[in-house]
Amino acid sequence: MIRFDDILEKVSSSFDEKDITLLKKAYVFAAQAHKGQTRHSGEPYLSHSLEVADMLSDMKLDITTLAAGLLHDVLEDTEITAVELMDTFGKEITHLVEGVTKISRVQESSPETRQAESIRKIIIAMTDDLRVIFIKLADRIHNLKTLKFLPEDKQKQVAKETLDIYAPIANRLGMGRIQAELEDLSFRYVDPIDYFKVASLVEPQRKKAEKALKKTKNELENLMKENNIPAEITYRIKRLYSVYNKMTVQNTGFDQVYDFMALRLVVNSVRNCYASLGIIHQKWPPLPHRFRDFIAMPKPNLYQSLHTTIITEKKQTVEIQVRTHDMHNLAENGIAAHWKYKEADTRHLMKEDKRLHWLREMVDLYKEQKSPREFLKSLKTDLIPEEVYVFTPKGKVITLPLGASALDFAFKIHSEIGLHCSSAKINGRTALLKTILKTGDIVEIFTSPEKTPGRDWLNIVFTSSARHTIKRWLNLQDKIKNTTIGKKLWEKEIKKYKVPSERLKKGAFLKSLSSVTNFRIKKMEDFYAFIGFGKIVLDNKFMEKLFPSEKIIKKKETFLKKVVTKVAKKPKPVIQVKGVRLGKCCSPIRGEPSIGYITSGKGVTVHSLRCPLVAKEILDNNRMVEVSWEDTPKDSYKGTLLIKGEDSPGVLANLASAIAQLNGNITKAEVTTFTDKSARFKLVVIIRDIKHLEAIMKKLLVIKEINSVERI
Numbered sequence: 074m075i076r077f078d079d080i081l082e083k084v085s086s087s088f089d090e091k092d093i094t095l096l097k098k099a100y101v102f103a104a105q106a107h108k109g110q111t112r113h114s115g116e117p118y119l120s121h122s123l124e125v126a127d128m129l130s131d132m133k134l135d136i137t138t139l140a141a142g143l144l145h146d147v148l149e150d151t152e153i154t155a156v157e158l159m160d161t162f163g164k165e166i167t168h169l170v171e172g173v174t175k176i177s178r179v180q181e182s183s184p185e186t187r188q189a190e191s192i193r194k195i196i197i198a199m200t201d202d203l204r205v206i207f208i209k210l211a212d213r214i215h216n217l218k219t220l221k222f223l224p225e226d227k228q229k230q231v232a233k234e235t236l237d238i239y240a241p242i243a244n245r246l247g248m249g250r251i252q253a254e255l256e257d258l259s260f261r262y263v264d265p266i267d268y269f270k271v272a273s274l275v276e277p278q279r280k281k282a283e284k285a286l287k288k289t290k291n292e293l294e295n296l297m298k299e300n301n302i303p304a305e306i307t308y309r310i311k312r313l314y315s316v317y318n319k320m321t322v323q324n325t326g327f328d329q330v331y332d333f334m335a336l337r338l339v340v341n342s343v344r345n346c347y348a349s350l351g352i353i354h355q356k357w358p359p360l361p362h363r364f365r366d367f368i369a370m371p372k373p374n375l376y377q378s379l380h381t382t383i384i385t386e387k388k389q390t391v392e393i394q395v396r397t398h399d400m401h402n403l404a405e406n407g408i409a410a411h412w413k414y415k416e417a418d419t420r421h422l423m424k425e426d427k428r429l430h431w432l433r434e435m436v437d438l439y440k441e442q443k444s445p446r447e448f449l450k451s452l453k454t455d456l457i458p459e460e461v462y463v464f465t466p467k468g469k470v471i472t473l474p475l476g477a478s479a480l481d482f483a484f485k486i487h488s489e490i491g492l493h494c495s496s497a498k499i500n501g502r503t504a505l506l507k508t509i510l511k512t513g514d515i516v517e518i519f520t521s522p523e524k525t526p527g528r529d530w531l532n533i534v535f536t537s538s539a540r541h542t543i544k545r546w547l548n549l550q551d552k553i554k555n556t557t558i559g560k561k562l563w564e565k566e567i568k569k570y571k572v573p574s575e576r577l578k579k580g581a582f583l584k585s586l587s588s589v590t591n592f593r594i595k596k597m598e599d600f601y602a603f604i605g606f607g608k609i610v611l612d613n614k615f616m617e618k619l620f621p622s623e624k625i626i627k628k629k630e631t632f633l634k635k636v637v638t639k640v641a642k643k644p645k646p647v648i649q650v651k652g653v654r655l656g657k658c659c660s661p662i663r664g665e666p667s668i669g670y671i672t673s674g675k676g677v678t679v680h681s682l683r684c685p686l687v688a689k690e691i692l693d694n695n696r697m698v699e700v701s702w703e704d705t706p707k708d709s710y711k712g713t714l715l716i717k718g719e720d721s722p723g724v725l726a727n728l729a730s731a732i733a734q735l736n737g738n739i740t741k742a743e744v745t746t747f748t749d750k751s752a753r754f755k756l757v758v759i760i761r762d763i764k765h766l767e768a769i770m771k772k773l774l775v776i777k778e779i780n781s782v783e784r785i
Contacts, residue, residue, distance in 0.1 A: 074120045075127045084130050084139070092136035099140035102161060106144075106151040113222035121215055122146060128211035132409045138204045141169035145208050148174045172205035173212065175464065175513045206242060207409055210251050213239050217258035232262035247375050247407030256314040271317045274327045275310070282310050282334050285389050290336055293393075296352055297338075304349070305339040331363060331382050332392035339401045343368060346395045350379050353393055357383035360390060368400070376404055463514045473510060476535045476747060480506040483518045484539035491539060492546055495521040507533045525550075527685070528785060531715075551683065555605025556598050558668070558682060562699075563604055566611045572620060589619050605682060607666030659684030662710040665763035669698040702762075711740070712758050712766045718779040720752035728779075731772045732758060737765070755785075 077100050085093065103122050110118035126142040140162065147153040148170055159167045213235060220228050236259045243252035261268040286308040297304040311319075311333045319330050327333075340346055346368060363382035371377045378396040385391060396404065463471050463482060471485050479499060483506075484491030497504050498517040510516065526543045534540050567577075576582065579597065586594045590609055594600050603609040654677075661667045661681040669677045679700055680686065718724060729739055741757035760766045770782045 074116065075123045077123060080123065080127050080130055080139075083127075084136075087133070088136050095136055095140055096143070099143040099162070099166075103143045103147060106147045106153050110150065112219060114219045115222075116219075118146070118150070121212075121219075124215040124218075125208065125211045128214060129207060132207060132211075132406050134204065134207060134409060137165055138169065138207060141166050141173075141204070142208050142211060144170050145173045145212060169202065169204055169208065171513070172202065173208050176205070176209055203246075203408060206246070210239060210243055210248070210255070214251065214254055214258065217255065220258070220262060228262045232259035235259040236263055243407070246409070247372075247403060248405075248409065249376070249407065250405045251407075253312055253315070256318075257312050260314040260317065267317055268313065271313050271320075275313060275316060275333075278333070279310060283308075285385065285387070286310070286334050286336065286391070289385060289391055292356070293336060293338065293353070296356060297340075297349065300348070300352055302345050302349055302352075303341055304345075307337045307339075309335050309337070311335065331360065331390045334389070335392040335394060337401075338393060338395045339398055340395065341398065343397060346379055346397060349395050350381060353381065353383065353395075357385060359383055363392075368396075375408070376400075378404065461510050461512045461514075463510050463512065463516050466515060466517050471516075474536060474749075476749075477510055478506060478533055478535060479504055479508050479510060479516060479518070480530065480533050481536045481539050482510060482516045484534065484536070484542055486518065488542045490518055490520055491542060492526060493520040493522060493524050495519050495524040551606075552602050555682060556602045557605070559601035559604030559606075559609075560597075562611060563601060565699075566616070570616065570620075576620065585619060589615070605666075607682060610666075654678055656680040656684060656686070658686050660711055660713075662712060662760065662766060663702045663708060663762040667700055667702070669700040709759050709761065712760050713785050714754075714756045714758060714770065714773075715783050715785045716754040716756065716773060716779060717781045718752060718754070718776070720746045720750050721778055724752065724776075724778045725754065727776050728754060728756065728773060731776060732756075732769055735765070735769050735772060737769050 081093065081096070084096070088096075104119050107118040107122065112118055112121060122143045122145065125145060126139050129139050129142045144158070144162070144166065148155060148158065155167055155171060158170060216231065217235060220231060223231070235255050240252050240255040240259070243249075243255055290306050290308050294304070294306055297306075311330065316327070316330055316333065319325065319332075320327065323329075338349055340349055360382040363380075365380040368377045368379055377400040378394045380392060380394055382390055382392045461473050461475055461477065463473065465471060465486070471482060473481055473485060477485075479497040480491065480494060483494040483497070494506065496519045497506055497508070498519075499508060499510070499514050501515070526546055528547060530543050531540060534543065583594055583596070583600075586592075586600055590603070592599070592603055592608070594603070600609070604611060609615065655661055656678050659681040661679050661684075666682040667679050668682060669679055677698065677700075716728065725742065725744060729742075732739055738759040739756055740759055741755075743755040745753040745755075747753075758766070758769060760769065766784065770784070773779055773782045
């Protein structure tokens with residue numbers, strides 16, 4: 074087991090006294106937090122923290138990362154809180170520990186592909202500080218080393234997750250040494266049959282291969298000395314997983330794994346890389362088509378080296394890799410090799426360091442990636458997140474677009490949860506449903522059967538799926554409400570006429586309705602809804618058309634009906650006629666289907682049939698009266714429009730111009746823009762009547778930058 078003193082000895086020459094004091098403080102804190110805890114292996118829990126910190130020191134990372142490595146499990150596995158950690162170590166270390174903790178909370182019971190996608194995204198989201206990933210990779214390596222102490226099913230699950238997720242991450246970050254260790258430790262647990270099959274091919278060849286490599290190494294060392302090129306030369310035999318992967322991917326036999334034996338030549342300059350290559354090819358003939366120049370054309374993860382495969386005197390193939398010391402450091406430790414945290418914040422370095430352009434290019438590649446199964450082939454690192462990744466209280470990762478609210482989260486969980494969402498907690502604190510979520514937030518949703526959406530919810534949600542669900546629900550409620558209204562209007566209207574009962578039998582009557590209205594009416598509820606929505610007006614003309622062969626005797630109008638109709642026909646009813654007013658809740662416009670409602674002590678209030686209050690008040694049949702609008706417009710009305718479209722120059726001017734062309738006038742305009750280059754316009758327009766408003770809405774939709782127009 075690694076000791077803390079071993080770590081101190083290793084890093085003491087790299088850090089000052091202040092840094093060493095911080096590291097000691099983190100060690101003492103972790104030791105106290107994990108006191109009495111043991112791992113499945115029976116070792117003290119602290120041994121794991123020390124192993125992680127030791128691996129991070131091998132990566133030559135900063136003291137903050139090492140301290141966070143010692144503390145990385147205190148939030149997840151002890152009673153220590155984030156507040157305590159913040160008070161003791163400050164924001165930076167707490168942020169790193171929280172980042173590792175949030176990744177660990179990903180629900181491991183998720184289906185494979187969803188789990189891969191979720192973990193991939195949550196780790197990508199943490200690239201605002203890559204040190205979180207470094208700590209997590211070190212954590213995973215040590216967990217794999219003690220995997221034998223876990224149940225067999227857990228062994229396979231963790232190992233497979235490593236091959237599917239963490240090894241590709243290490244590869245994309247250029248951390249070859251870490252990648253190799255992750256793959257080799259996982260292979261035997263994921264596929265023990267293939268593991269031992271490959272081992273049976275490799276192990277008998279190991280001694281022979283080592284002998285050949287030592288001989289070739291000595292010859293190469295002499296060549297470099299003869300040509301005055303300082304060089305460090307090492308050799309390796311291809312790892313089991315790497316052999317298996319090459320045989321599987323290339324569908325080749327073991328004898329065609331030409332890089333089974335390899336020498337690594339590290340020199341002091343790029344010039345000497347190419348000079349060494351020429352010397353090597355003079356000594357041994359190269360295998361055709363096996364030369365690769367990754368110095369001139371680096372791999373996407375910044376890996377640089379010259380690769381050539383030679384044929385020795387004994388007809389053995391040996392790969393030789395030639396690189397500089399810097400290239401070797403980068404090949405082993407990847408992006409961790411040149412990460413200088415003291416110079417600037419991570420995001421600034423991401424933008425400024427030209428060697429990291431490949432990371433930004435991964436964003437575009439990620440957008441093209443549709444299938445989570447392709448994740449293993451092309452893991453992406455998203456530096457400027459356009460999505461946020463948040464957790465349920467049980468640790469499940471929910472992916473939402475940047476700008477999504479707590480209400481969007483509720484609908485993402487399930488439409489019924491969204492439709493009855495009453496409140497939310499974010500990170501344990503009560504929050505408004507309109508609160509914008511951030512990556513790493515833990516969101517808890519509360520529901521109530523009595524809670525249902527209002528149209529204001531459309532201004533809260535950001536995702537199109539949530540908006541669609543809300544609109545669909547509102548439309549359904551509108552239909553139910555208008556069906557109820559339509560039924561009441563029909564029942565009141567039909568009582569004014571003497572119609573034989575046989576004329577109202579459903580089958581024949583529905584057929585007559587379809588013929589007269591040109592609507593497909595399959596049931597009476599459809600008819601009632603058309604009435605409620607104002608698509609069918611129950612006037613004399615309609616009734617006579619519906620019953621042409623019958624002698625209709627109209628009943629006398631009630632006194633109240635006469636009064637309300639007369640009042641409604643007068644210009645400026647709110648001002649000139651006492652006791653009658655237009656409802657402020659819905660601002661009815663001349664010409665649209667409306668209804669009068671007798672309010673105690675307030676007279677008659679005229680409501681649009683689309684008013685959300687109508688559904689409740691209209692239930693009292695005795696307080697509902699009919700109203701009608703005069704034919705000649707003498708008043709002006711206000712209509713409020715919600716318009717969605719692109720955020721581009723001149724859009725508002727185009728909207729104003731289109732409205733002015735139809736003799737409308739904007740009295741108020743509110744514009745909201747979003748990071749995805751979209752915009753929302755809320756306009757209050759003066760119009761003559763409902764037809765005028767509808768004409769304006771149609772004209773606005775013609776503007777190419779506009780996606781939707783609705784009245785609110």
